Amino acid sequence: MSQNATSASNPFSARPADKATLExxxxxxxxxxxxxxxxxxxxxxxxxxxxxxxxxxxxxxxxTIETSQAHYWSRSRNELWHKGATSGQVQHVQExxxxxxxxxxxxxxxxxxxxxxxxxxxxxxxxRNVSLGQKAETATLTAPIxxxxxxxxxxxxxxx
Amino acid sequence: MSQNATSASNPFSARPADKATLExxxxxxxxxxxxxxxxxxxxxxxxxxxxxxxxxxxxxxxxTIETSQAHYWSRSRNELWHKGATSGQVQHVQExxxxxxxxxxxxxxxxxxxxxxxxxxxxxxxxRNVSLGQKAETATLTAPIxxxxxxxxxxxxxxx
Numbered sequence: 563m564s565q566n567a568t569s570a571s572n573p574f575s576a577r578p579a580d581k582a583t584l585e586x587x588x589x590x591x592x593x594x595x596x597x598x599x600x601x602x603x604x605x606x607x608x609x610x611x612x613x614x615x616x617x618x619x620x621x622x623x624x625x626t627i628e629t630s631q632a633h634y635w636s637r638s639r640n641e642l643w644h645k646g647a648t649s650g651q652v653q654h655v656q657e658x659x660x661x662x663x664x665x666x667x668x669x670x671x672x673x674x675x676x677x678x679x680x681x682x683x684x685x686x687x688x689x690r691n692v693s694l695g696q697k698a699e700t701a702t703l704t705a706p707i708x709x710x711x712x713x714x715x716x717x718x719x720x721x722x
Numbered sequence: 723m724s725q726n727a728t729s730a731s732n733p734f735s736a737r738p739a740d741k742a743t744l745e746x747x748x749x750x751x752x753x754x755x756x757x758x759x760x761x762x763x764x765x766x767x768x769x770x771x772x773x774x775x776x777x778x779x780x781x782x783x784x785x786t787i788e789t790s791q792a793h794y795w796s797r798s799r800n801e802l803w804h805k806g807a808t809s810g811q812v813q814h815v816q817e818x819x820x821x822x823x824x825x826x827x828x829x830x831x832x833x834x835x836x837x838x839x840x841x842x843x844x845x846x847x848x849x850r851n852v853s854l855g856q857k858a859e860t861a862t863l864t865a866p867i868x869x870x871x872x873x874x875x876x877x878x879x880x881x882x
Binding site for chain 1: 733734735745746747748749750761763765769770771772774775780783784787788790815817818819820821822826827828840841842844847848849850851852854855856857858859861862863864865866
């Protein structure tokens with residue numbers, strides 16, 4: 563079911579022109595980019611660990627607020643993405659924050675199922691470090707800093 | 723000194739076509755979008771708190787890796803941004819991580835000066851919660867969940 567990220571109209575409040583209202587007021591007026599998307603950072607409520615980074619369109623953000631389950635916009639599949647619908651890794655949202663200029667949201671979640679959030683098999687998508695002090699041309703990654711918590715083939719099947 | 727985010731060539735390794743190499747190898751091959759930018763999430767090493775969200779161009783990312791001080795690309799000023807050059811809030815990078823498909827970086831930092839990272843005066847840019855269970859049309863933000871740690875006028879002057 564391919565759709566366009568902007569096909570659903572944006573139900574959120576219009577952005578105030580006044581910077582103080584945007585930064586210090588209580589109006590939630592998220593900024594979507596020219597593709598109709600807003601950045602979303604997802605962290606684990608208990609540990610604070612950053613689990614994943616993705617994007618939401620207006621519909622996904624509205625559903626996340628209304629249902630307290632994380633919804634994203636899949637840019638690779640070009641469709642609304644109810645996280646966990648296939649994997650069982652449903653994310654129950656405890657808090658949503660936004661930043662000073664309201665162009666990103668931060669979710670604090672607890673994860674259902676096997677508790678993981680990364681399709682490669684790790685709890686967090688951020689399972690490798692970039693070694694510091696390197697030149698860009700030769701920058702390398704460390705081996706995974708965490709153990710896999712599940713085998714993706716068991717959850718998603720052998721398809722890729 | 724206005725520049726273009728892509729004016730500096732990209733010194734990083736070319737992206738491997740092979741998904742397994744990208745997701746499980748040790749080659750750092752960050753993906754920049756069509757504006758030459760990659761998303762960057764910055765967290766506090768000690769507390770794990772998400773401090774800010776910004777973008778880097780290839781030059782900013784290379785400088786961050788080489789110097790262990792956070793550099794970003796300011797989209798509003800359209801220039802390379804050495805965080806803390808004006809405010810003293812230099813971010814010393816302890817770790818850089820990337821995610822499974824290498825299109826975002828996660829920094830763990832300690833902050834110099836007054837220790838804050840947000841230009842509005844808070845430690846973190848994420849100082850307001852979106853109240854859950856609302857309809858998008860009427861979604862509101864809570865009052866700040868943290869106290870200001872400094873007065874921006876003292877750091878940036880009265881200019882806006």
